[in-house]
Amino acid sequence: MARRVLIVDDEADIRAIVQAALEELAGWQTLEAASGAEGLRLAQETAIDAILLDISIPDMDGFEIYETLKTHPATADIPVIVLTSKVLARDRARFTALQVAGLITKPFNPITLAQQIAALLHWSP
Template sequence: MTVRHILIVDDDEDIRDVARVALEVVGGWQVSMASSGSEGLQIAATQQPDAILLDVMMPDMDGIETFQKLQVNPATAQIPVILLTAKVQTSDRQRFAELKVAGTIPKPFKTMTLANSVAKILGWED
């Protein structure tokens, strides 16, 4: 069985750490982490993860801009992206749906169910 590789892009170190533990321990996946959109773009292009968890609100380059840059790069355009967001208003949900992301997971997320949520969104359930 192939071990899946997930890239977490979030400027909050605590969220990255909690998500990494949840995905490694519960999901059994390999995890890489980036603290900014620009770092996430570099890691995604070089490591080609199976999926990306992307924070929407980051200081240097927000998640929407990062997602759009992932989409125009042939090396990363096919990687499914799940947005991690504290924004859950109807207008934001509609905007995210128009982006054709794989899905969204609200923050704060439940640590023990994060891997299950990711697996469900991506169809990785066994």
């Protein structure tokens, strides 16, 4: 069965690149959310294997989204990989404290993105 990954990012171009990389190169299914609220709704209503989460989203920041995901019974166990361009030293410490499954920085290589995700989540090819 194909993996299902939710992409939460307010940038349409980023969502499109990630979607193409994961669907075309890895054969995974993707769902897209342009806002934190939409991402939370989709994660609660749909069976998701992992979430790629941007930190800089206008309606809620990624930290708020992550905290909400981890407190809701339907989403608490979904692994979250942060996909962001803003990685300050204090943010790295915060990601570690939150126990996110991993961190991928923008710009990323679309060709190797699925491999990076699979390695972070210990998914076999």
